[in-house]
Amino acid sequence: MAIGGDGTFTGLHVFYEEFGVPSICIPGTIDNDLAGTDYTIGFDTATNTAVDAIDKIRDTAISHNRLFFIEVMGRNSGYIAINCGIAGGAVATIIPEESMTLDELFAKLDEGGKTNKKSSLVVVAEGSKIGGALELAKKFSERNNYFDIKVTILGHLQRGGTPTYFDRVLASKMGVGAVEGLIQGNHSSMVGIRNNQIVYNNFETIINSRHEIDTESLRIAKILSI
């Protein structure tokens, strides 16, 4: 029994294939990018930590008329970023899966700047295809004279902290599910939660696919950022 992400699972799968050691996995990664489960353990805590940090930054954004580029975790997945964007009231959220082009982003920011809008936040996932927070800030500052631009990179800050109730209950349910799965002979599988039910997924399926970003969240983020 192990807790982890893609790498852990691949290792355990090899172990089973070659030596026949039965194992069952619990999805533990803050990125929420594993197939076969609506939520991974750690995602809820990490997202709340990031939103709490964004709230603190926004406190100063309101009083000083600034533009903040805030980089959150998510090398291949925009789950944390899109939820931070909605919860933090971002003017734009840049994720690896899909994003506005640099021109679209700048056009949107220009608009806010020229109309003397309140300070703005742009949430950028680590895995942004159009550049990280530092790079985006640098590029935009070269053509903007409306905003005082600041960058924050949350980094490993998002990996620590006391787990939320959601992550603890999820871990408890998955832990019980893993033990019961092993007893029932669900070897070489990953426990998941789908529509609030414990499910078992074949390792190969998990390793070869991924948890696509929720299109409804993308849609909501766009509607609210207008």
Next chain:
Amino acid sequence: MAIGGDGTFTGLHVFYEEFGVPSICIPGTIDNDLAGTDYTIGFDTATNTAVDAIDKIRDTAISHNRLFFIEVMGRNSGYIAINCGIAGGAVATIIPEESMTLDELFAKLDEGGKTNKKSSLVVVAEGSKIGGALELAKKFSERNNYFDIKVTILGHLQRGGTPTYFDRVLASKMGVGAVEGLIQGNHSSMVGIRNNQIVYNNFETIINSRHEIDTESLRIAKILSI
């Protein structure tokens, strides 16, 4: 458009029946006891607030060998309590829907006390059928000489605080859902979220039924409290 619980909905329904005023509701109550939605707005925040308080209490429980009765909100619903019980590692959780008898509870506590077990926590929902935290503590203290017994009543503490990312994203999705529902003619209904999808529920259905406690959570709480 209104945010609220049972009372709010009943009022709006009357308004619609008598005056034909179309309306759509968003479920906002920390108790998570409304039918037609997996989650109500405020539940995630309130449960995290309660668990955070329980963590602080448990810090002292560990160092002082005590028995704590902690009363959390939930007059008719054990949702907050059962999740606090799992997340806080309670030896027992007393909810309105179903609970051990007084004798079963005391037998369980006796067992812990006699074997010189670490300090214990009992989470009690407001609507406990076998007595509130104060009453249970009083009754148990009359027959126990193992534990130093303490009571905490969280009360309205659970209704305040900054919302979690989950509640903010839920509110955003439901808010968009409500506007779109009105446009589509879903009058006199409540927006809900079921299996991560926005759904619309008829007022009468909501008012006349309730969100039953999740039996899987009850089962997990029992397994973990052994």
Next chain:
Amino acid sequence: MAIGGDGTFTGLHVFYEEFGVPSICIPGTIDNDLAGTDYTIGFDTATNTAVDAIDKIRDTAISHNRLFFIEVMGRNSGYIAINCGIAGGAVATIIPEESMTLDELFAKLDEGGKTNKKSSLVVVAEGSKIGGALELAKKFSERNNYFDIKVTILGHLQRGGTPTYFDRVLASKMGVGAVEGLIQGNHSSMVGIRNNQIVYNNFETIINSRHEIDTESLRIAKILSI
């Protein structure tokens, strides 16, 4: 070397008197009531925890027009209470050392109620001479029809939680001070901090006196509660 309050110190003193065991103490109690030091370790953390709880309660006080009686720790000392009262914007703070009479308190609350004032908070130290939060609430509710009255008893919640930077730095300074004091031969004494300087106090002085409440804080609390 020991960390504790009055009880701990008395024990160590006996130990030294009878057996000649040299010892030095560090003042660790959330009550801040030890003579010979401006601050005891734990006071800053406990007061912040209480103020954080009061903030959450006040969130609901504002929206529901209520009167809250909030009981905080302090059996013999009003330090936590008076600082909570100032920081939380209480209409009155009841401490063991000095307090308004029941009549004065009720007159003040009546005034707020009749003029349709916003919701109010009364902070009550455990050691209140005119009754605890529950008792005060009961007595006032019998003669008031303005407010919806609620009680919260924070209890041991205030003893847990992650220490603040202030308490950590204080503990570090006192810890170093204790070691250096022992080396210098300051036996049977308590390390303290006075005007930001480490000082050594004789045990007997500490045991036979107490840290009186800061009169400036009392004055400020009165000015701000008008």
Next chain:
Amino acid sequence: MAIGGDGTFTGLHVFYEEFGVPSICIPGTIDNDLAGTDYTIGFDTATNTAVDAIDKIRDTAISHNRLFFIEVMGRNSGYIAINCGIAGGAVATIIPEESMTLDELFAKLDEGGKTNKKSSLVVVAEGSKIGGALELAKKFSERNNYFDIKVTILGHLQRGGTPTYFDRVLASKMGVGAVEGLIQGNHSSMVGIRNNQIVYNNFETIINSRHEIDTESLRIAKILSI
């Protein structure tokens, strides 16, 4: 009456000199670098915010054997940094006023790395004379093969958040002090707190001097980082 730092004070002073407008100032800056007061409003909150962030980072440092360079605010003053260093258990703290040389820092880190020590944290004030967190990390990574090196820049995160009880009580005392000072004719001065007493400082003194870093804190930080 105004709240602010050096810049604000200079402006008000000119205003008084040229137009005779009487004014009194309250020291509000997170840097705690103003002469004439032991504490400025905001410093306690900002330091707790930074320490909370450092705690979260250290959670991951323990499990992954890493070296973290964490940059905190303080362009001219090491107050936040030195208190973060003590409270966060840093192996070294780099401040503008005084710091180890690059060679001394690297020697210290090498020592930890070679003896297979637990993960380490270096706290770096913005105004470090030997380079910011990014630069120090880059330089050290070129000669080290012991640690996995990570950088976090807290930035404006430290300027937001709910104020601590200490800052609220300090602001209340200073606010009352400012009003009373004006009534008493203490024009063109800054309210301060020295040894827990409200004091009034002449503008010119404040503008022309600064709050030197507390040497006892420097000494403690060095003792604890061995």
